[in-house]
Amino acid sequence: MENNTSEILRVSHLKKYFPVPAGMLHAVDDISFAIDNGKTLGVVGESGCGKSTMGRAILRLHEPTSGEVYFQGKDVLSLDKKGMKELRRDMQIVFQDPYASLNPRMTVSEAIAAPLLVQKIYNRKNKADIEKRVKEIMNMVGLANRLINTYPHELDGGRRQRIGIARALALNPKFIVCDEPVSALDVSIQAQILNLMADLQEDLGLTYLFITHDLSVVKYVSDDILVMYLGQMVEKAPSDKLFKKPMHPYTQALLSAIPIPDPDLPMNRITMKGELSSPINPGIGCRFAKRCPYAADSCSQQEMVLTEEEPGHFVTCQRVQRGEI
Ligand SMILES: Nc1ncnc2c1ncn2[C@@H]1O[C@H](COP(=O)(O)OP(=O)(O)O)[C@@H](O)[C@H]1O
Ligand code: SF4
Ligand SMILES: [Mg+2]
Structure with a gap:
């Protein structure tokens, strides 16, 4: 090579x-x-x-x-x-249809935190640290922190795709x-x-x-x-x-x-x-x-x-x- x-x-x-x-x-x-x-x-x-x-x-x-x-x-x-x-x-991926790729039962916070927990970057018990990191990522993708506990169906397509991008970015x-x-x-x-x-x-x-x-x-x-x-x-x-x-x-x-x-x-x-x-x-x-x-x-x-x-x-x-x- x-x-x-x-x-x-x-x-x-x-x-x-x-x-x-x-x-x-x-x-x-x-x-x-x-x-x-x-x-x-x-x-x-x-x-x-x-x-x-x-x-x-x-x-x-x-x-x-x-x-x-x-x-x-x-x-x-x-x-x-x-x-x-x-x-x-x-190596991450952002999909076409964020609605289809997001779990409808997960809040914005849970969706963005999921890769952090799967990769054991944070312990599930470190709620404050997780929330801090989730908010940081939300800021990066232009999602207002007040949306942290909303569900995908409550958001428009653009915001849903911002969650898709946030998830992809969570692990740097x-x-x-x-x-x-x-x-x-x-x-x-x-x-x-x-x-x-x-x-x-x-x-x-x-x-x-x-x-x-x-x-x-x-x-x-x-x-x-x-x-x-x-x-x-x-x-x-x-x-x-x-x-x-x-x-x-x-x-x-x-x-x-x-x-x-x-x-x-x-x-x-x-x-x-x-x-x-x-x-x-x-x-x-x-x-x-x-x-x-x-x-x-x-x-x-x-x-x-x-x-x-x-x-x-x-x-x-x-x-x-x-x-x-
Ligand atoms: N899991 C699968 N099993 C069989 N054929 C598939 C599968 N996934 C995609 N294909 C076929 O592979 C080709 C390329 O599909 P795809 O990669 O989705 O194209 P594009 O993203 O350019 O629209 C298509 O003919 C599609 O039907
Ligand atoms: S069919 Fe057209 S594109 Fe294909 S090799 Fe011939 S001239 Fe080129
Ligand atoms: Mg395609």
Whole structure:
């Protein structure tokens, strides 16, 4: 492994397959990337392309089928139960729907204190210390201390997501998988939560893997962006490069579907043909071929390979690689 001191997470050839009645569902199929300390890698792609499964596989909430995950140089997939429990302090997750991920019978205080008790940071009897820490975390995420004894159903979506973030922060993690943390929220509240997450990243030096299907969100939060299609990565680049010069026809189609606020700019909308094919028993070749406006016969016959076309800009399209498009 390359010894890069600023690198906090390295994922190599990660795969997660689910056995299903029709065969093997390739939910995550050979994903590789690294994230530097304090940075955000945005992961974008349509619903069902494997984003959540990838985020969970990195944290071993889904046991990966194969591949490697190194966190601060530690081989995550070789850790035993005790090692994983320790690692949980450093690697956390924020879910899309905080209501679904919160126990409706736990108050704000109990929800935030739970990870502290599970990890035995505090003894259950140290009520005053626990309350002090819970209030401190509530302040960090902008939750008024008067809400400490309320239940999730008494709060709006934005406040519930603040509890989700508070829970993730309770153990002072270094890295957080943010799985569509604002997708379930009203647009007006999305910006507040995104700003909060940006401030927390800055103040605490957090590293994010930020999953979203929303390109305007991913553009706002990401240093680098990884585009997924049916379990595979199709393109990865620094955020500005990806938006300025998307190379893969799928990324181009995704970007052209974002409404452009400037009326003087042409839309150049690329329409995707056909439907998302299935990630069950996929053959070799480009999984986007059925929908790609540039598809050639060769596209479905050759194994996909990720190549670095420009410094830091990786793509799998064979026709881009051959300089044909
Ligand atoms: N536990 C599971 N068993 C079988 N298939 C699953 C399971 N979880 C997810 N999948 C499938 O894996 C693929 C990727 O799902 P997911 O990671 O949730 O995508 P995304 O988060 O991008 O919407 C989908 O085809 C989904 O149906
Ligand atoms: S490999 Fe072929 S089908 Fe796939 S994106 Fe490139 S041109 Fe389109
Ligand atoms: Mg998902």
